[in-house]
Amino acid sequence: MSLADSDDLSIGQRFRRARSRIFEYGTIGLAIQALLVYLFLYIPIIVVVALSFNNSRYAVVWEGFTTEWYRALLAGETVARVNPAAAFNSLLYSIEIAIVTVVVSTVFGTMLAFALDRYEFPGKGLFLGLVYMPIIIPSIVMGISLLLFFNMIGMSLGVHTAMIAHISFGISFVAVVVAARLRSFDRTLEEAAQDLGANELETFRYVTFPAIKPGVIAGSLLAFAMSFDDFVVTFFVIGNENTLPIFFFSMVRQGISPGVNVVATLILVVTMFLVALAQWIEGPTW
Amino acid sequence: MEAQSSVESQEPTMLRRAIRTIRRHRLTGLLVNITPSAFWLTVFFLIPLGVMFYYSFGERGAFGEVLLGAENLGLQQYRLFFAPSDVSIPQAIWWTVAWIVESLLPFEFSLAAGEPTPYVQLTLKSIAYGLVTTATALVVGYPTAYYIGHIAPEEYRNLLLVLIILPFWASYLVRVYAIQLLLSSNSLVTTALGILPFYEAGTSLMNTQFAVFTGLLYIWIPFMILPVYASIEQLDFTLHEAAMDLGADRFEAFRRVIFPLSMPGVVAGSILVFIPSTGAYVIPELLGGTNSQMIGNFIANQFGASGNWPLGAAASFVLMGVMLLSIWIYQRYGEGDLV
Numbered sequence: 001m002s003l004a005d006s007d008d009l010s011i012g013q014r015f016r017r018a019r020s021r022i023f024e025y026g027t028i029g030l031a032i033q034a035l036l037v038y039l040f041l042y043i044p045i046i047v048v049v050a051l052s053f054n055n056s057r058y059a060v061v062w063e064g065f066t067t068e069w070y071r072a073l074l075a076g077e078t079v080a081r082v083n084p085a086a087a088f089n090s091l092l093y094s095i096e097i098a099i100v101t102v103v104v105s106t107v108f109g110t111m112l113a114f115a116l117d118r119y120e121f122p123g124k125g126l127f128l129g130l131v132y133m134p135i136i137i138p139s140i141v142m143g144i145s146l147l148l149f150f151n152m153i154g155m156s157l158g159v160h161t162a163m164i165a166h167i168s169f170g171i172s173f174v175a176v177v178v179a180a181r182l183r184s185f186d187r188t189l190e191e192a193a194q195d196l197g198a199n200e201l202e203t204f205r206y207v208t209f210p211a212i213k214p215g216v217i218a219g220s221l222l223a224f225a226m227s228f229d230d231f232v233v234t235f236f237v238i239g240n241e242n243t244l245p246i247f248f249f250s251m252v253r254q255g256i257s258p259g260v261n262v263v264a265t266l267i268l269v270v271t272m273f274l275v276a277l278a279q280w281i282e283g284p285t286w
Numbered sequence: 287m288e289a290q291s292s293v294e295s296q297e298p299t300m301l302r303r304a305i306r307t308i309r310r311h312r313l314t315g316l317l318v319n320i321t322p323s324a325f326w327l328t329v330f331f332l333i334p335l336g337v338m339f340y341y342s343f344g345e346r347g348a349f350g351e352v353l354l355g356a357e358n359l360g361l362q363q364y365r366l367f368f369a370p371s372d373v374s375i376p377q378a379i380w381w382t383v384a385w386i387v388e389s390l391l392p393f394e395f396s397l398a399a400g401e402p403t404p405y406v407q408l409t410l411k412s413i414a415y416g417l418v419t420t421a422t423a424l425v426v427g428y429p430t431a432y433y434i435g436h437i438a439p440e441e442y443r444n445l446l447l448v449l450i451i452l453p454f455w456a457s458y459l460v461r462v463y464a465i466q467l468l469l470s471s472n473s474l475v476t477t478a479l480g481i482l483p484f485y486e487a488g489t490s491l492m493n494t495q496f497a498v499f500t501g502l503l504y505i506w507i508p509f510m511i512l513p514v515y516a517s518i519e520q521l522d523f524t525l526h527e528a529a530m531d532l533g534a535d536r537f538e539a540f541r542r543v544i545f546p547l548s549m550p551g552v553v554a555g556s557i558l559v560f561i562p563s564t565g566a567y568v569i570p571e572l573l574g575g576t577n578s579q580m581i582g583n584f585i586a587n588q589f590g591a592s593g594n595w596p597l598g599a600a601a602s603f604v605l606m607g608v609m610l611l612s613i614w615i616y617q618r619y620g621e622g623d624l625v
Binding site: 142 | 309312313315316318319320322323324326327330331332333334335337338341426427429430432433434437438446449450452453455456457458459460461463464465466467468470471472473474504507508511535536537540561562564565566567568572582585586589595598599602605606609613
């Protein structure tokens with residue numbers, strides 16, 4: 001198309017030309033759009049933290065800075081229906097469950113990753129499906145099916161049943177992460193170690209494990225985070241005990257209050273600290 | 287074999303040899319490594335699902351107890367779920383299809399003699415929630431993923447990516463609560479929205495469908511951005527230039543070259559957003575009112591206040607069916623394995 005006949009362009013051509021001109025400035029548009037998405041992701045979190053310092057007993061409107069709620073809660077006083085002793089108790093249960101989950105699911109999940117990485121066996125495809133299922137199916141289905149199972153075999157509900165449930169999905173998360181790491185592992189290193197006289201355990205201890213350690217740590221951190229943060233599955237299988245998410249859920253249901261904001265902020269700080277720790281130990285993991 | 291002459295002195299070596307054979311055997315390593323997890327996943331995952339499946343064929347007794355005897359087992363819960371009473375199966379299917387069509391059309395229009403059961407309506411509504419969340423996440427997340435994966439300077443890419451993942455590590459419930467804080471009356475957002483002509487400043491947006499969508503989008507949008515980013519980041523953008531050299535304008539080059547090549551990420555992201563948002567329980571429970579409940583809340587209710595365990599179990603398997611169907615579509619039309 002020559003410049004001469006630019007006067008009698010058809011509507012379609014004009015439209016296309018205008019569109020192209022808009023797309024030329026697309027990079028600026030995309031940058032602004034990305035910025036908005038980041039604001040969308042972070043403003044709610046920032047607002048929760050800010051409101052935990054809000055000098056107002058009920059409203060969500062900013063009325064000045066105070067650390068009163070923190071002082072009161074840490075001193076063991078009840079702030080707007082939030083009982084710090086109960087919160088601390090549920091925190092201990094959460095940590096207890098998460099630690100047991102991490103230990104068992106890291107050992108089992110790593111072994112499972114080895115089995116999946118190194119061996120072919122009949123029905124492997126189906127078995128892989130079974131391994132992925134706890135990650136994929138809705139947690140409400142998983143929680144309720146476990147509730148029915150414990151009910152049927154007559155097992156009393158409590159912290160131990162929550163541990164059992166968390167290990168079930170923890171194994172899958174660890175196995176998936178470690179298997180990804182194993183795929184890039186050079187197995188001739190193992191053969192070299194064995195040629196030099198190391199037995200299986202020594203080979204694992206000195207050659208294989210150091211190589212896959214970042215994957216194992218990433219997997220166990222993920223299992224910890226999933227266990228610590230899980231609400232739905234735990235809610236159905238823990239009976240009368242409380243974990244921190246369950247305690248938090250019941251507080252939120254009673255309404256917004258400064259005490260809830262403080263607990264929310266403390267949960268955020270603790271989880272973010274764990275992530276920072278993980279990044280510091282192993283570099284970006286997930 | 288040869289060891290028969292002096293059994294006593296040979297036995298340790300035989301034993302050792304046997305151990306060695308077992309240790310060297312190809313399958314030993316497999317069995318040792320796979321047994322604990324296989325046992326755990328079978329007993330504490332697969333069998334519970336089986337138990338639930340069994341319950342879904344049961345019946346509720348007059349006092350809310352579960353009847354699982356041979357004379358009670360049957361498809362009655364599924365029948366109750368899918369077909370209104372006294373309606374044949376083809377008719378129930380027609381009513382359902384008609385209901386979907388009617389709800390998609392903007393005008394009032396009566397196609398069928400009746401409506402599908404409230405359970406089917408709730409399931410379809412949950413699927414619609416999932417689809418709208420997925421579509422919104424795609425429209426909002428794709429440009430961001432494109433920006434991070436292609437336009438942003440390379441040295442900032444990892445930082446930008448970490449900033450997307452970071453909220454995923456922050457507590458799920460706290461983030462849902464954060465949305466609740468922002469949408470409740472007189473909050474930052476509801477006050478700021480007062481500039482809109484049709485909106486009265488300070489009115490609560492809580493307990494609405496909008497609140498549920500916002501919550502779902504907020505929680506799951508990183509799961510759309512990450513796979514799309516992974517697809518775009520490894521694209522060969524000389525193809526984009528080639529398309530433009532061959533006469534395509536920027537839009538055409540994107541539509542015909544870049545977007546199709548990023549489809550694996552789009553499909554993976556869509557399934558990662560669709561599945562958890564359709565099966566959501568916490569978000570509608572905290573952000574939605576009585577009109578914004580989803581199938582997850584219905585299932586939980588059947589095991590709580592409403593006390594109809596068999597119906598709840600059947601609803602769970604309907605939800606599982608929706609998930610498996612969407613995964614099947616993914617494996618059929620997407621590329622590669624899940625996760």
